[in-house]
Amino acid sequence: MTRALALVLTLLVAALFALSLLVGPAGLSPATSLAALIRGEGLAETLVMREIRLPRAILAAMIGAALGLAGAAMQGYLRNPLAEPGLLGVSGSAALGAVIALQTGFAAQFALGLPSAALVGAVLAVGLILALAGPRGGSLTLILAGIAVSALAGALTALVLNLSPNPFAASEIMFWMMGSLADRSMTHVWLAAPFIAIGAVLLLVQGRAFDALTLGEDSAASLGVNLSRLRLVLVLAVASMVGAATAVAGAVGFVGLVVPHILRPFVGARPSSLLWASALGGAVLVLAADIAVRLVLPDRDLKLGVLTAIVGAPLFLHLVYKTRAQGL
Amino acid sequence: MAPLTGRSTLACRRASRALAAALAFWAGAAVAEPPERVASINLCTDQLAMMLAEPEQLVSISRISHDPNVSVMLKEALKYPINHGQAEEVFRLNPDLVLAGQFTSSYTVGLLRRLGVEVAQLPIVNSLDQIPDAIREVGRLLGRGAQAETLAAQFSADLAALRASPDSRPRAALHYANNYTSGDKSLANDILTAAGFANIALEAGLSGGGTLPMERLVMLMPDLIISGQQYPGASRSEAVLTHPAMNALRDRHAGSALSDAEWVCGTPAVLRAITRLQEAGE
Structure with missing residues (x-):
């Protein structure tokens, strides 16, 4: 079952990645696109394929994987299907860190200043949420803490952008709250890639610990799982991935909620399998959403978060209803 | 007492203005x-x-x-x-x-x-x-x-002395923040034309202002890229001006110029913009 799932998801990622490279306002034929991308035929075509479309497709896959994996890990650790970096204010806090770095010039002074600042914002948010929610992560506390952190981060982001001397900054609150991959470049790929890779490896090797945790904390501890260490790894890895993703693409919500929820039945609810499956599933979702925004409104920068929220919010309401019925 | 004074001053002013307006009306517009x-x-x-x-x-x-x-x-x-x-x-x-x-x-x-x-x-x-x-x-x-x-x-x-009408016009792209550009019926388009260039926004079918996606701008391969100026602080909107694709196009194909304060208002300052653009084209 899991092997078939892995194959299907990998094929979907590959197909959507290829489609993402072929969709765009320049209207290049697939043959021309391929010749330009691989052999560099034609200056204009090569620039379009290598500098505009390729980074966009890579970022969509990378950011989707990061958000899917982060969602699955948070849900596994808190054993709560409502946990998600966007809803809990982790993405919003990462955006605040990124905006502060950009407006103070910190991002321009250090090569990795932008993702590092976003990571710091995300660490503060994850740390605060876990501290408030406690090890069991009661739904109500979790969501209330998330609302408070999101609201504060959003307000402070708006404040920083309004104080900026730049006339365009204030209108970009939408980008930071909803996310977009329009006109990003290879520079952004290189900024985000190391942070996302490190976070992913840190989490994927913890699969066994997440499995053990489904039996409860005491049983997990008796199976040799170091819970405080797992907590630290989770905070750092989630912050690293969500921070880097948000720093370059803004806060894209609901990916970490939707993807693990859809894939859970296919992996027999095993957290270790859900981690990698959610990474692939997240890549599928964000690649598809980013293709959709280009097809729906080709000339306008429709935000990614708009589409993910349209899919994710009803599911979230459904989950709220279900957890209420269970009396959590 | 203070607010009352303020209010009465206001009323006074209003009355005197009304009076002045009435007098002006009586006197006729000519004087x-x-x-x-x-x-x-x-x-x-x-x-x-x-x-x-x-x-x-x-x-x-x-x-x-x-x-x-x-x-x-x-x-x-x-x-x-x-x-x-x-x-x-x-x-x-x-x-x-x-x-x-x-x-x-x-x-x-x-x-x-x-x-x-x-x-x-x-x-x-x-x-x-x-x-x-x-x-x-x-x-x-x-x-x-x-x-x-x-x-x-x-x-x-x-303006008449400056206005150029060459046989072949180099093609120029106006590239502002958020990939905004100016087409026909804009002051920027007139400045471009007067300096002897053709605006690629017209080839793309844009009238007035609008966005020209970077992909399409690159595919049109302009001979000159006139970029909008950048303001202090940072913004994602202006990041497109120095996108690697635009930088590569400037390095390998097109010339570059800056659209700055002289382009903003319809005043004689636009003459300096035209002169600078003609120099950039040479």
Whole structure:
């Protein structure tokens, strides 16, 4: 079952990645696109394929994987299907860190200043949420803490952008709250890639610990799982991935909620399998959403978060209803 | 007691204004006195007023005129006190005339008019041909018709001397923040054309302003890229101006120029923009 799932998801990622490279306002034929991308035929075509479309497709896959994996890990650790970096204010806090770095010039002074600042914002948010929610992560506390952190981060982001001397900054609150991959470049790929890779490896090797945790904390501890260490790894890895993703693409919500929820039945609810499956599933979702925004409104920068929220919010309401019925 | 005094002063002022207006009406428009206290709340009217007003006639200009990024007359502008374009502070200046732009907030303009202040809204200048009209209009409003006539004639003569009509026009792209560009019927398009270039936005079928996706701009392969200026602080909107694809196009194919403060307003400063563009094309 899991092997078939892995194959299907990998094929979907590959197909959507290829489609993402072929969709765009320049209207290049697939043959021309391929010749330009691989052999560099034609200056204009090569620039379009290598500098505009390729980074966009890579970022969509990378950011989707990061958000899917982060969602699955948070849900596994808190054993709560409502946990998600966007809803809990982790993405919003990462955006605040990124905006502060950009407006103070910190991002321009250090090569990795932008993702590092976003990571710091995300660490503060994850740390605060876990501290408030406690090890069991009661739904109500979790969501209330998330609302408070999101609201504060959003307000402070708006404040920083309004104080900026730049006339365009204030209108970009939408980008930071909803996310977009329009006109990003290879520079952004290189900024985000190391942070996302490190976070992913840190989490994927913890699969066994997440499995053990489904039996409860005491049983997990008796199976040799170091819970405080797992907590630290989770905070750092989630912050690293969500921070880097948000720093370059803004806060894209609901990916970490939707993807693990859809894939859970296919992996027999095993957290270790859900981690990698959610990474692939997240890549599928964000690649598809980013293709959709280009097809729906080709000339306008429709935000990614708009589409993910349209899919994710009803599911979230459904989950709220279900957890209420269970009396959590 | 204080508020009462304030209110009665206001009422007094209103009455005197109404009286003045009535007198002006009786006297007929032909002998209208030039305004003694003029306030400008728009960057472009600031510039025309500074060029034409009598000493002491212009009492305040907009805050933006002190911004070195967009003000072409910074040195001159620093001699004037600034306003922030808000009705309350402008009313306190007790102006006889307020100069505003066509798109100045309608709330500000409406409030000032209700308070009895005369507000003149000048239309946006969309072409080089409208510049002499704008100069004459401000001159008429300020009662400086003769000075305006001289300035307008000088501008028209200078423009005629500069205007290029080459056999083959290099193709230029106007690339502003958020991939915005100016097409037909815009001042920027006129500046480009006068300097001897053809605007690629017209090839892309854009009339007026609009966004031209970077992919399409690159595919059109312009000979010259005229980028919008960047402001301090950072913004994602301006990041497209230095996107690797645009940088590569500049390095390997196109020339580059900057669209700065001289491009913003329909004033004689556009002549300098045309000259610089012609130099960039050589």
